[in-house]
Amino acid sequence: MIDWLAFLTVLIVTLIGAGFVVLMYSLGVRLTAVSADPDVSVTRAAKWAAYACFIICAASVLFGIWLLIPHFH
Amino acid sequence: MDFTVLVVLVIALALFFDFTNGFHDTANAMATPIATGAIKPKTAVALAAVLNLVGAFLSTEVAKTISGGIINEGPGGVAISSTMILAGLMGAVLWNLLTWLLGLPSSSSHALFGGLIGAAIVGTWSFGAVNFAVVLSKVILPALLAPATAGLVAYLCTKMAYGITRRADPDSGDKLTQKRGGFRYGQVFSSSLVALAHGTNDAQKTMGVITLVLISSHLQEPGTGPHIWVITACALAIAAGTYAGGWRIIRTLGSGLTDVKPAQGFAAETSTAAAILASSHLGFALSTTHVASGSVIGSGLGRKGSTVRWGAFGKIALGWLFTLPAAAVVGGLAAWLCQLGTIGIVLVVVLGLGGIVAIFIMSQREVVDHSNAISDVDAVGSTMHIPSRKERERLAAKARAAARAAEKADRRAAEATAIRAQAQAALDQADTAVLKAMTRAAEKAAGAKAGKDKAPEKGPEKTPEKVAAEEEN
Structure with a gap:
């Protein structure tokens, strides 16, 4: 009657997808905060790592748009 | 009544349904960014309207059946006539407006299904018209599972977001800079994705209804896609509805259930977007409205120090419970009147318009719009402001x-x-x-x-x- 397997798939994919994006963005936010610390030795690396995290998030958004448009697949 | 006049009536009502669908669902995407001050209220609805418009043009695949198997359509089953669709749409529109008046987020597709179910039962005078197993598996169980899924995911994501960004000095235990306001920028994108998903999903429903009506009245070849004017009209209707903004529902989702903070809002929206994308691509349809409401509650549970107002959620859940039967009753009544012939149809239209006007007049007693939908916006400043000309x-x-x-x-x-x-x-x-x-x-x-x-x-x-x-x- 109800396709529990499909539901479970949706649940897991949602969890992984949302979890990944939130993880990356949170790391980006944290690294941005670190890069503002007075300790100069780590700030530059933190800044670039934060940028990398945000770029991964942007890529996820683009992937979402790709999924939304049936023309692409 | 003249056949083509009936078709025009159905199309007009379908477009109005599309409009109510748009303004009912603005909140799903934009309530949380408005509540955290990530986007200014008017900018938010404008952004959502544009994305809905674009989304409607991006995806024009129309379902083969109006009801998706809920009503036994096709050979050997019920032939859904234009009057039945008119009656069903009337039920859906009136229910959508009533829930808007009460500020309840409710699923527009459930309202449409309900209206059609009522019309089909009355139209054939038998419960055999409805496939109740499908109703259970496609409507009732998803309505329970959608908020639970989204709520769980949003809860975990919110916990994680706050856990990762929490910084304290190891010696003194003092809090260090956290920069959680940065989540506001993310909110702009996550909520935009939800709005775009809504456009690609929901405008199709109306396109499908109009196209099937045109086919059934032999104004269009069977098996062909929607005409360009149908696509354009539906896209404009849903965008206009979105821009009108169901501010009462935005108020409920943005501040009625829980107070939303940027990191929390970002987690909620990302969960909503992920759930919608996953459900529409993996064959287990979940209603956007249920997902969005569940996400907001889950994120409220996940943030320390926030309270979830369960009373408000109880009201919303009650609304969900009633959506299908209430729309079915109205749809059934309308279908019953339609059986009187032309006079009946005229009566349905007049009564329907009367109801719409009455709800609108009642809504004017206490106007809720962009200026007062959310009073205590966490307004440190909006991250995005597009100046008008x-x-x-x-x-x-x-x-x-x-x-x-x-x-x-x-x-x-x-x-x-x-x-x-x-x-x-x-x-x-x-x-x-x-x-x-x-x-x-x-x-x-x-x-x-x-x-x-x-x-x-x-x-x-x-x-x-x-x-x-x-x-x-």
Whole structure:
């Protein structure tokens, strides 16, 4: 009657997808905060790592748009 | 009643349903960014409207059946007539407006299914018209599972977001800078994705209804896609509805259930977007409204120090429970009236319009719009502000005025400097003159003393006069 397997798939994919994006963005936010610390030795690396995290998030958004448009697949 | 007039009526009502669908669902995408101050209210609905418009054009795949198997359509089953669709749409529209008046987020597709179910049952006078197993698996169980799924995911994501960004000094235990306001920028994108998903999903529903009506009345070849005017009309209707913004529902989702903070809002929206994308691509349809409401509650549970107002959620859940049967009752009544023939259809239209107007008048007693939908916006500043043309012009005019004022000030400053220089020169001259005069007077006095005190007061008397005269120059 109800396709529990499909539901479970949706649940897991949602969890992984949302979890990944939130993880990356949170790391980006944290690294941005670190890069503002007075300790100069780590700030530059933190800044670039934060940028990398945000770029991964942007890529996820683009992937979402790709999924939304049936023309692409 | 003339067949084509009926078709026109159905299309008009379908487009109005699309409009209510749009303004019912603005909140799903935009309630949380408005609540955290990530986007200004009016900008948010404009953004959502544009994304809905674009989304409607991006995805025009139309379902083969209106009800997706809920009603036994096709050979051997019920032939859904245009009057049935009219009755079903009337039920859906009235329920959508009533829930808007009460500020309840409710699923527009459930309302449409409900209306059609009622119309089909009354139209055939048998419950055999409805496939109740499908109703259970496609409507009722997803309505329970969608908020649970989204709520769980949003809860975990919120916990994680706060856990990762929490920074404390290891020695003193003091909190360090956290920069959680940065989540506001993310909110702009995550909520936009939800709005775009809504456009690609929901405009199709109306396109499907209109296309099937056109096919069933032999105005369109079976098996062909929606006409371009149908796509355009549906896209415009849903965008207009979105821009009108169901502010009452935005209020409920944005501040009624829980107070939303940026990191929490970002987690909620990301969960909503992920759930919608996953469900629409993995074959287990979940309603956007249920997912969005569940996400907000889950994120509220996940943030320490926030409270979830379960009373508000109880009301919403009650609304969900009633959506299908209530729309079915209205749809059934309308279908019953339609069986009277032309008079019945006229009656349905008149009563329906009366109901719509009545709900609108009731809504005017307490107007909720962009200015008061969410009173205590966490307003540290919006991350995104697109100035309108008027604002741009006003800003440009201001800049020009400022430039002119600065120029004038410059000129005046230059003039002042010149005058001061002149005055200084005159003063110097005067000083020299005084000195000369005094020297001369002293010499004269000395000369007079030498010359046996001849008219000693002549010199000193002359000097002040001379000074005054020279100072005037």
